[in-house]
Amino acid sequence: MKLRQILASLPVALLGAAAACGGGAPPAAAPEPQAAAATPATPAVAAVAADTTTPARQSPPPPLPAKPLSFPPFEETVLPNGLRLIVVQKHDAPVANVNLYVETGSAADPTAKLGLASMEAAVLTQGTTTRTAKQIATTIEGVGGDLSASATNDYLAITSGVLADQLPLALTLVSDVALHPTFPASEIEIARTQALSALQASMAQPADVAHRRFIREIYGEANPYSREPLPATLKAIGRSDLTNFHDRYFKAGNALLVVSGDVDPSAVRSLVEKEFGAWKGSGVPDAAFVQPPAQAGTHLYLVNRPGSVQSNILVGDVAIRPDNPDYYPLEVMNQILGGGTDSRLFSILREQHGWTYGAYSDVTRPEHLGYFVANTEVRTAATDSALVELIHQLHRLGQEPVSAQELSAAKSYLIGSFPLRIQTAGQIASQVAQTRLLGLPVSALTGYRDSIQAVTVADVQRVAREYVRPDSAVIVVVGDATALYPKLQGIAPIVLSDVEGNPIQPSDLEVKASTESFSAADLQPSTRTYQVLVNGNAMGTATGSLAREGSGWVSTSDVQVGPVKQHSEVHFTNDLTPVSATTSVQQGAMQMGSQLQYADGKVTGTVKMPAQMGGEKTIDATVPKGTLFNGMDEIALAVADLAPGKTISIPVFSPQSGSPMTASFKVTGTESVTVPAGTFQAYRVEMAAGPQSGTLWVRRDAPHVVVKQDIAGQPVSIVLQSMK
Numbered sequence: 001m002k003l004r005q006i007l008a009s010l011p012v013a014l015l016g017a018a019a020a021c022g023g024g025a026p027p028a029a030a031p032e033p034q035a036a037a038a039t040p041a042t043p044a045v046a047a048v049a050a051d052t053t054t055p056a057r058q059s060p061p062p063p064l065p066a067k068p069l070s071f072p073p074f075e076e077t078v079l080p081n082g083l084r085l086i087v088v089q090k091h092d093a094p095v096a097n098v099n100l101y102v103e104t105g106s107a108a109d110p111t112a113k114l115g116l117a118s119m120e121a122a123v124l125t126q127g128t129t130t131r132t133a134k135q136i137a138t139t140i141e142g143v144g145g146d147l148s149a150s151a152t153n154d155y156l157a158i159t160s161g162v163l164a165d166q167l168p169l170a171l172t173l174v175s176d177v178a179l180h181p182t183f184p185a186s187e188i189e190i191a192r193t194q195a196l197s198a199l200q201a202s203m204a205q206p207a208d209v210a211h212r213r214f215i216r217e218i219y220g221e222a223n224p225y226s227r228e229p230l231p232a233t234l235k236a237i238g239r240s241d242l243t244n245f246h247d248r249y250f251k252a253g254n255a256l257l258v259v260s261g262d263v264d265p266s267a268v269r270s271l272v273e274k275e276f277g278a279w280k281g282s283g284v285p286d287a288a289f290v291q292p293p294a295q296a297g298t299h300l301y302l303v304n305r306p307g308s309v310q311s312n313i314l315v316g317d318v319a320i321r322p323d324n325p326d327y328y329p330l331e332v333m334n335q336i337l338g339g340g341t342d343s344r345l346f347s348i349l350r351e352q353h354g355w356t357y358g359a360y361s362d363v364t365r366p367e368h369l370g371y372f373v374a375n376t377e378v379r380t381a382a383t384d385s386a387l388v389e390l391i392h393q394l395h396r397l398g399q400e401p402v403s404a405q406e407l408s409a410a411k412s413y414l415i416g417s418f419p420l421r422i423q424t425a426g427q428i429a430s431q432v433a434q435t436r437l438l439g440l441p442v443s444a445l446t447g448y449r450d451s452i453q454a455v456t457v458a459d460v461q462r463v464a465r466e467y468v469r470p471d472s473a474v475i476v477v478v479g480d481a482t483a484l485y486p487k488l489q490g491i492a493p494i495v496l497s498d499v500e501g502n503p504i505q506p507s508d509l510e511v512k513a514s515t516e517s518f519s520a521a522d523l524q525p526s527t528r529t530y531q532v533l534v535n536g537n538a539m540g541t542a543t544g545s546l547a548r549e550g551s552g553w554v555s556t557s558d559v560q561v562g563p564v565k566q567h568s569e570v571h572f573t574n575d576l577t578p579v580s581a582t583t584s585v586q587q588g589a590m591q592m593g594s595q596l597q598y599a600d601g602k603v604t605g606t607v608k609m610p611a612q613m614g615g616e617k618t619i620d621a622t623v624p625k626g627t628l629f630n631g632m633d634e635i636a637l638a639v640a641d642l643a644p645g646k647t648i649s650i651p652v653f654s655p656q657s658g659s660p661m662t663a664s665f666k667v668t669g670t671e672s673v674t675v676p677a678g679t680f681q682a683y684r685v686e687m688a689a690g691p692q693s694g695t696l697w698v699r700r701d702a703p704h705v706v707v708k709q710d711i712a713g714q715p716v717s718i719v720l721q722s723m724k
Helices: 002-016 044-052 118-126 133-141 164-179 186-204 206-219 231-233 238-249 265-278 327-339 344-352 379-400 405-421 425-437 449-452 455-469 482-486 632-639
Strands: 072-080 084-087 095-102 146-151 156-163 255-262 300-302 308-316 356-363 369-380 474-479 492-500 526-534 535-550 553-559 562-573 578-589 589-599 602-608 617-622 647-654 658-673 680-687 692-699 706-711 718-724
Touching: 072 425, 084 265, 084 425, 095 164, 095 425, 118 146, 118 156, 118 186, 133 146, 133 164, 146 164, 156 164, 164 265, 164 327, 186 206, 186 231, 186 238, 206 300, 206 308, 206 369, 206 449, 206 474, 231 327, 231 369, 255 265, 300 482, 308 379, 327 344, 327 356, 327 369, 327 379, 327 405, 327 449, 327 455, 344 356, 344 369, 344 379, 344 562, 356 379, 369 379, 379 455, 405 449, 405 455, 405 647, 449 474, 482 492, 482 658, 553 632, 562 632, 632 647, 632 658, 632 692, 658 692, 658 706, 658 718, 680 706
Parallel strands: 084 255, 300 474, 300 492
Antiparallel strands: 072 084, 095 156, 095 255, 146 156, 308 369, 308 474, 356 369, 526 535, 526 718, 535 553, 553 562, 562 578, 578 589, 589 602, 602 617, 647 658, 658 680, 680 692, 692 706, 706 718
């Protein structure tokens, strides 16, 4: 059984992506849209185009005039204790919603305790002075309602939705968790574990890595909007930090309560005064907003994710404050550029060039200062072309007036889709709350369609010149820097880093020859069966065998996870010099595979992959001394001289990228591990190989058979069932 083969297959089954060809680290999933759903092109499109009997496609009819829009009645008051109350009436359904916003969020997290506000929200609903976490859950679920809390940069929210006749209970529970939380130590540890797991999963996603680097560069490290939690900051948060956060920021004068639905305003006020009337405390002054640094020209931040077959691209900069009237022409400009499937970026990068499944843009509107960003995800070979074209389209916005047709279509979409955002009482309440939390008058919401309608062609060009700024933009590219660094030269000065943000040098991209030597003397012919678990549930199996072949060896593996079937075999000599490797992958009608040979320091062969991952290609690559084929790294680990603290680095050839990458294995300790095959004394080994990382537990006795592995960023474990 080849460890690397299983790592390749799992993301395919879980994410629906194409399988890895050759059993190495898995490719990134097919590019997913950042702002809206995209539908991949299919061969059926060509068939329709060739059918001469198909009627010519006609332009859609012009949009109908916008219908008058009337908001349901709502009113805003301030209670004697300073709590702001908004009541929204909508009597078309017997439901009610309670949203309490404390106007302090993650931006207030101390630098050493990043993640504090989010952990505060996670634990708030897990126990009060009168109710345990179980009692809270049982009470709200018993009436068919829900209760939750979350945090953003700017605020912390506690929300509850119930049938209208259960509004008193919802207000009681929201008041209880907001005013009387106990922050049980056991619940804090659960929240910490979940936060660390979510962070690990996030760091395994190239889109999340790109976003973290982007906000860090546009806002600057001193600005709280640039900061994201780290493992060390999450581990540093203690119960006293949560109680101090609560004591400092949970004040009546620092909160907004919104009650919406089939409700009576006078009855709501009476209930609110009963539940929240004793809440004290004046407003909390905002910390001084640290201005982002001015961008001195365009810089390209290239984040190395070895082995990636796709690149995530973000281009943008800070934009405007929420009260800036340019928000409306920016909305229209953004819709034209990258707001949907009929936008310029989508049409040009996907439909004209076929570089991506989608390309989008966005304008954010937080409390202090938002940003503009254009983004896409493309295959590695097209990264430079896609980036150059994207930057060209940003320049074009400021240099050429948009067409009257584009302007009309964008405004019609924004005006026409606006009613869909305020269909329910909860949606209306959220829109009203967001408007007021931004410090804007309610007329900014009720007059949204009129403000959009007033935007002109000249307005769009003016805001594009002022806020898009491609000549001083931040560019972030996350991908295989070994392949990308030469291709991106000349676009902008390049700053290299790893996925954790640590600076690296171009020389660090070179895959070094192996200094390790291995002998197959300790290998034994064997067959091993593994079970693949997702969230503890069986999802598939993997079987591997190792057999002698003349003076050398052959290792084969068969993996089935969901609809994915993968078969591979690799041939090698007694000193672990590779000879050949073949892999075939089937997922429904999709078939992929690779055939590789090694001789005289070169890898040759063919690889067949989906078009979005590069299609079929011929391999002819010179590789460093000691390069192994995928799957052989597990065999090298099995015969290595292991001990706590030892690190082994091995160049491993990646068929996806057509080049070698470095696989590293660090022994971090010893543990007793129980799996279906029995209990083993094992070494714990942290593995990093291209974009894939995880933890292995290998038997301490030689050969060091893998008895368990966890894949970083996914709820996946692989456990040994039997060995013979």
